[in-house]
Amino acid sequence: MVSTFNEVDRDFLLTLLSEVGPSGSEDTSMRIWKRRAEKFAKSVYTDTHGNSYAEVGEGPPTLMLAGHIDEIGLLITYVDDRGYAYFTSVGGWDPQVLVGQRVRFIGKDGRILKGVIGRKPIHVLRGEERERAVKMEDLHIDFGMEREEVLERVEVGHYGVLDWDPEFLTETRLVSRGLDDKIGAFAVLEALRLYSQNPHRTKVVAVATVQEEIGLRGARTSAYRINPDVAIAVDVTIATDYPGIPKNKIGDISLGKGPVVAIGPNINPVLREVILEAAKEEGIEIQKEAIPYGTPTDANVIQLTRAGIPTALLSIPCRYLHSPAEMVDLKDVDALVRLINAVARKVSGMKREDFIPW
Numbered sequence: 001m002v003s004t005f006n007e008v009d010r011d012f013l014l015t016l017l018s019e020v021g022p023s024g025s026e027d028t029s030m031r032i033w034k035r036r037a038e039k040f041a042k043s044v045y046t047d048t049h050g051n052s053y054a055e056v057g058e059g060p061p062t063l064m065l066a067g068h069i070d071e072i073g074l075l076i077t078y079v080d081d082r083g084y085a086y087f088t089s090v091g092g093w094d095p096q097v098l099v100g101q102r103v104r105f106i107g108k109d110g111r112i113l114k115g116v117i118g119r120k121p122i123h124v125l126r127g128e129e130r131e132r133a134v135k136m137e138d139l140h141i142d143f144g145m146e147r148e149e150v151l152e153r154v155e156v157g158h159y160g161v162l163d164w165d166p167e168f169l170t171e172t173r174l175v176s177r178g179l180d181d182k183i184g185a186f187a188v189l190e191a192l193r194l195y196s197q198n199p200h201r202t203k204v205v206a207v208a209t210v211q212e213e214i215g216l217r218g219a220r221t222s223a224y225r226i227n228p229d230v231a232i233a234v235d236v237t238i239a240t241d242y243p244g245i246p247k248n249k250i251g252d253i254s255l256g257k258g259p260v261v262a263i264g265p266n267i268n269p270v271l272r273e274v275i276l277e278a279a280k281e282e283g284i285e286i287q288k289e290a291i292p293y294g295t296p297t298d299a300n301v302i303q304l305t306r307a308g309i310p311t312a313l314l315s316i317p318c319r320y321l322h323s324p325a326e327m328v329d330l331k332d333v334d335a336l337v338r339l340i341n342a343v344a345r346k347v348s349g350m351k352r353e354d355f356i357p358w
């Protein structure tokens with residue numbers, strides 16, 4: 001198989017993953033994404049909601065590629081007399097995952113402040129407490145400082161993440177916090193970079209959307225702004241190739257077996273066929289997942305924008321979602337980027353009416 005594009009840019013990915021960027025505080029991640037986009041996009045800009053856009057091509061049609069750049073995180077709500085900080089969840093954490101974790105906050109001076117999430121030890125947990133699942137309110141952050149020192153560095157409203165950096169376990173298996181969905185924001189920009197090397201008529205607008213984890217919010221405003229003729233959202237999806245995940249309920253999704261094409265009412269049937277044909281023509285192995293309702297992704301709100309945008313969802317298989325040890329295989333990301341590029345070329349010259357399903 002011949003391709004002009006062998007591999008996605010790992011350095012850019014690792015830099016993006018290292019930034020602290022929970023929903024509502026995507027600024028540093030976004031700066032890196034935009035700096036990168038300015039190298040090859042015709043136009044790069046940000047809206048008042050914080051979504052950033054990068055464009056290549058003239059259209060028609062306009063193809064929107066959406067990857068949400070926010071990650072789940074922590075938000076300080078209260079600092080007590082002794083300097084212990086209490087927090088609320090930004091996005092969907094399982095509190096069990098948080099016990100004993102180190103954390104990383106952006107301080108007032110822009111420097112990183114580190115701490116730990118504390119919980120009383122097993123020695124003092126009474127019978128019933130040992131049995132029940134830990135709740136968010138049982139936990140606090142200990143920065144190892146007195147109240148005054150803590151308040152010099154952070155205060156109510158400061159955002160943090162678990163203190164983990166990305167790491168390759170093998171040549172292609174990557175573990176990191178925040179792969180959901182910085183890997184999607186990364187993939188749409190890499191797809192735009194590939195498309196920019198040999199653009200067709202399609203105007204491709206890659207969007208790093210904000211605030212997905214707290215209600216698909218940036219996709220709503222950005223889709224309205226662009227009013228695309230056709231759209232593809234890129235997110236991670238639950239891999240089912242590890243213990244305890246029921247394939248009979250979710251389907252058969254493995255790392256390293258290719259990007260995942262969602263099938264269901266959230267997906268425009270004409271666009272779905274374009275994607276499946278493009279995969280076949282390019283020799284790209286894909287996996288399918290059946291979702292019988294609006295997907296819990298940007299694709300949901302994009303499809304419902306204005307009078308309805310023909311939308312698809314392409315996903316990267318991911319293990320251990322919403323933990324600091326999310327795992328993907330970069331082979332799937334390479335294939336996804338090539339697939340999106342092929343679709344962008346295939347829809348060249350198509351009009352919105354061409355996607356009327358029946």
Ligand SMILES: [Zn+2]
Pocket residue numbers: 068180181212235236
């Ligand atoms: Zn996501």
